[in-house]
Amino acid sequence: MFDGLIEAVQNLINTSGFGLEYWQNYLMIAVSCVLLYLAIVKKYEPLLLLPIAFGMLLANLPLAGLMSTPVMELKPVVEGVVENYPIITQNGQQFYEVTSQTGGLLYYLYQGVKMGIYPPLIFLGIGAMTDFGPLIANPKSFLLGAAAQLGIFTTFIGARLLDAYVPGISFDNNAAASIGIIGGADGPTAIYVTSKLKPELLGPIAVAAYSYMALVPIIQPPIMKLLTTKKERMVVMEQLRPVSKTEKIIFPILVTIVVSLILPSAAPLVGMLMLGNLMRESGVVDRIFKTAQNELINIVTIFLGVTVGATANGQTFLTPQTIGIVVLGLLAFMMGTAGGVLFGKLMYVFTKGKVNPLIGSAGVSAVPMAARVSQKVGQKENPSNFLLMHAMGPNVAGVIGSAVAAGVFIALFG
Structure with a gap:
């Protein structure tokens, strides 16, 4: 009698959501709850972190089948x-x-990630929200944006060294390029490059890239403070010159032509970024400009965030190779931040103290998060200091820089 009852209870447990077979799923559920806490309570970029964390939660709950293949x-x-x-x-x-x-709901939504559709649409929305005025007013910002791409190329080398000297880890040129691009702190670019070069690594690279983007306010300040002096952080920069409407209209057209001619593989990202910006600055397409910067980017962000999080299934995610990707991605982002700050210090020296090195950290392309961090760290040292607009120059230059770096990798290894 009791044997039958025990068997019935066991069957009930096994067919319910409590029948998790792998400890990795429990761990990933715990990680997703921590990320939800950071998004909701600490408000660390909730627009990114909340859908990613919830997608991670859904992927590790048993029997839901939301990522099931047909x-x-x-x-x-x-x-x-x-x-x-x-x-x-x-x-x-x-x-x-x-x-x-049929496959699960998130499986079909994930095809937009896998086929490289979502990243250019995100860039369209970013372009529609971005003012390139600070970059146009201070073209030297391009140098800071370029310097912050240091993390991309140093991590590429680091991944290849791991491949050569660490048993059990295999990172070929395509994998190393996909991991390195995390250093640009640009989730859409990381997804786009990986979908072209190493699709099988799309899950861990996308999760790492977006997680580090969301954690910019935690990761960057210690590096910025470590590499700068109090005197440098207190520098008040001169007000930027006004930028004419004509300059703002010509800029996206000119950048698209130059980048596409030099590096055609970067055209999908740079072209959509500049199209969104041209919509903004032209003033003649208000309806689609507002759609691009609001409804479109919001919808794509939901789809992208949830499906990226859903790739973090514990059974396939917690492997030595994935852990290596997460660690290398963090190092890439830290090196990118350090590269921007160190070049900012160089500009501080050459301009005889007129450039605050903190704006160099905004050269990673997490717009406008990185610029806000530069502003926050600067104001802690000098409450009357306003670095936001100065930091936006390197910040948007970083977006262009990471897209160009992506184009270089695709041209070399695609």
């Missing part, structure tokens, strides 16, 4: 019967490939 079966071709399915030939016989079981 189940296909072969059906023999019957003469005279025409069906609109792909035909496969095996051993001289023809079969229709039909879907016997």
Whole structure:
């Protein structure tokens, strides 16, 4: 009697959500709850972190099947019967490939990540929200944006060294390039490069890139303070010159032409970024400009965040290779921040104290998070200091810089 009851209870547990077989799933559920706490309570970039964390939670709950792939079966071709399915030939016989079981909701939404559709759409929205005026007013900001890409290329080298000297870790050129791009602190760019060069690493690279973007306010300040003196952090910069409407209209057109001619592989990202900005500055397409900077980017961010988080299934995510990617991604981001700050210190010396090195940290392309961090750290030392607009120059230069670096990697290894 009791044997039957015990067996019934065991069956109930096994068919319920409490039947988790792998400890990795429990760990990832705990991680997702921590990220939700940071997003909701600490307000660390909740627009990114909340959907990513919840997607991670959904992916590790058993039996939900939200990321399940479709189940296909072969059906023999019957003469005279025409069906609109792909035909496969095996051993001289023809079969229709039909879907016997559809995939999960997030599986289909994830195709926009996998096929590289979402990143250019995100760039369109970013362009529509971004004012390139500070960059145009101070073209030297391009140098700070370029210096902050240091993390991308040093991490590429680091990944290749791990491949050569650490057993069990295999990072070829394509994998190393995909990991290195995390250093640009630009999630859409990291996804775009990985989808082109190393699709099998898309999950861990996307999670790492977006997580570090969301954690900019935690990661950057200690590096900025370590590499600068109090005197440097207190520097008050001169007000930027006004930028004319004509300059703002010409800029996106000119950048698109120059970058696309030099590096065609960067055109999808840079082109969409500049199209969004041209919509903003032209003043003649208010309806689609407002859609790009609001509804479109919000919808794509939801789809992107949830599906990126859903790739972090504990059974496939917690591997030595994935942990290596997460660690290298953090180092890439730290090196990018350090590169920008150190070049800012160099400009501080050459301009005889007119440039605050803190704005160099904004050269990573987390817009406008990194610029706000520069402002916050600067104001702690000097409450009358306003670095936000000065930091926006390197910040938007970093967006262009990371897209260009992505184009270089795709051109070399794609």
